[in-house]
Amino acid sequence: MRAGFGARLAEAVRRRGPLCVGIDPHPSLLHAWELGESPQALERFAMTVVEALAGRVALLKPQSAFFEAYGSAGIAVLEKVITESRQAGALVLLDVKRGDIGSTMAAYAMAYLDEHAPLAADAITVSPYLGYGSLAPAIGLAEQNGRGVFVLARTSNPEGVGLQQSVHGSGDAVGQHIVDCAAESNLDKEPMGHVGVVAGATIPAGELDFSALNGPILAPGLGAQGATVRDLKALFGRALPNVLPTTSRDVLRQGPAVQSLQDAHARIAEDINRQLGI
Numbered sequence: 706m707r708a709g710f711g712a713r714l715a716e717a718v719r720r721r722g723p724l725c726v727g728i729d730p731h732p733s734l735l736h737a738w739e740l741g742e743s744p745q746a747l748e749r750f751a752m753t754v755v756e757a758l759a760g761r762v763a764l765l766k767p768q769s770a771f772f773e774a775y776g777s778a779g780i781a782v783l784e785k786v787i788t789e790s791r792q793a794g795a796l797v798l799l800d801v802k803r804g805d806i807g808s809t810m811a812a813y814a815m816a817y818l819d820e821h822a823p824l825a826a827d828a829i830t831v832s833p834y835l836g837y838g839s840l841a842p843a844i845g846l847a848e849q850n851g852r853g854v855f856v857l858a859r860t861s862n863p864e865g866v867g868l869q870q871s872v873h874g875s876g877d878a879v880g881q882h883i884v885d886c887a888a889e890s891n892l893d894k895e896p897m898g899h900v901g902v903v904a905g906a907t908i909p910a911g912e913l914d915f916s917a918l919n920g921p922i923l924a925p926g927l928g929a930q931g932a933t934v935r936d937l938k939a940l941f942g943r944a945l946p947n948v949l950p951t952t953s954r955d956v957l958r959q960g961p962a963v964q965s966l967q968d969a970h971a972r973i974a975e976d977i978n979r980q981l982g983i
C-alpha cells in the first residue's frame with residue numbers, strides 16, 4: 706500500500722527541495738517559445754518542461770485550464786504530462802480547483818484521485834466555496850489512496866481579499882476557517898496530513914495562523930505576481946518548513962532551452978534555501 710501523501714511529500718521535499726514549478730502553457734509563452742498555438746505546440750511546451758524538471762523538483766503543478774482549452778487533444782497531453790512526470794520521480798499536483806455538491810464532488814474525486822483514473826494525480830487543488838464539508842469525498846478518497854488535496858484558503862489574487870477576509874459564522878475570517886478545517890482533517894497524522902491549503906505569497910504577513918495545520922501550504926504568487934522569497938519569511942514564520950513556494954511564469958519564460966529552464970529553477974531554489982533555510 707502507498708504511504709500517505711504527507712509522508713510522500715515530506716520525503717520528496719527532503720530529497721529535492723520545496724520549490725514547486727507550475728506548467729502553465731499560456732498562449733503568450735507558446736509564442737515566445739516560437740511554437741505557435743496547436744495541440745502539438747502544447748505537447749512540445751509541456752513535455753520540454755517535464756524533460757527539464759521532472760527529475761529535479763519534488764512537485765510539478767500543471768494548470769489544467771491551459772490543457773482543457775484544447776479539448777480532448779489537450780487532455781491527452783495532460784495525461785502524458787502526469788504519467789511521465791511521475792515516472793521521472795516528481796509528484797504531480799494538478800491545479801484544477803474543483804468544488805461542487807458532495808455527490809458531484811465524489812465524481813471529481815474519481816476523476817483525479819482514483820487509482821485507475823487516466824488523470825489520476827498525486828494531489829489536486831479544490832475550492833471550498835460550497836462548504837468545506839462538501840469536499841469530504843475528495844478528502845476521503847485521497848487519504849485512502851495515498852493522495853492529497855490543497856484547499857483554497859487565501860488566494861494570491863487581489864480579487865480574493867473581500868470574500869476570504871470576511872467573517873465566517875464561526876467568528877473567524879473565511880481564510881482562517883478553511884485553515885482550521887484542514888487542521889482538523891490532519892489531526893494526529895505523521896509526519897503531516899494529506900490536506901494542504903493554498904495561501905498566496907502575496908498576502909499580508911500575520912493574517913493567517915498556521916500553527917495547528919499539520920499539513921502542506923502551497924504558496925503561489927512568487928515572481929510574476931510580485932511576491933519575493935523575502936516575503937515568504939515574514940508571511941509564514943514558523944510554518945516555513947511546511948511551505949511549498951510555487952512559481953510558473955518566472956521559470957517558463959526562460960525556455961525553450963532545457964538548460965535555461967533548469968538554471969532558472971536552480972537559481973530560485975538556491976535563493977529559497979539561502980534566505981529561508983528550507
Ligand SMILES: O=c1ccn([C@@H]2O[C@H](COP(=O)(O)O)[C@@H](O)[C@H]2O)c(=O)[nH]1
Pocket residue numbers: 727729768800859860861862903904905925926927928929930951952953954955
Ligand atoms: O491563489 C492562487 C491559486 C493558484 N494559483 C495558480 O498558480 C499559478 C501561478 O502562476 P504564476 O505564473 O507563477 O503567476 C497559476 O497556475 C495560478 O492559476 C495562483 O496563482 N494563486
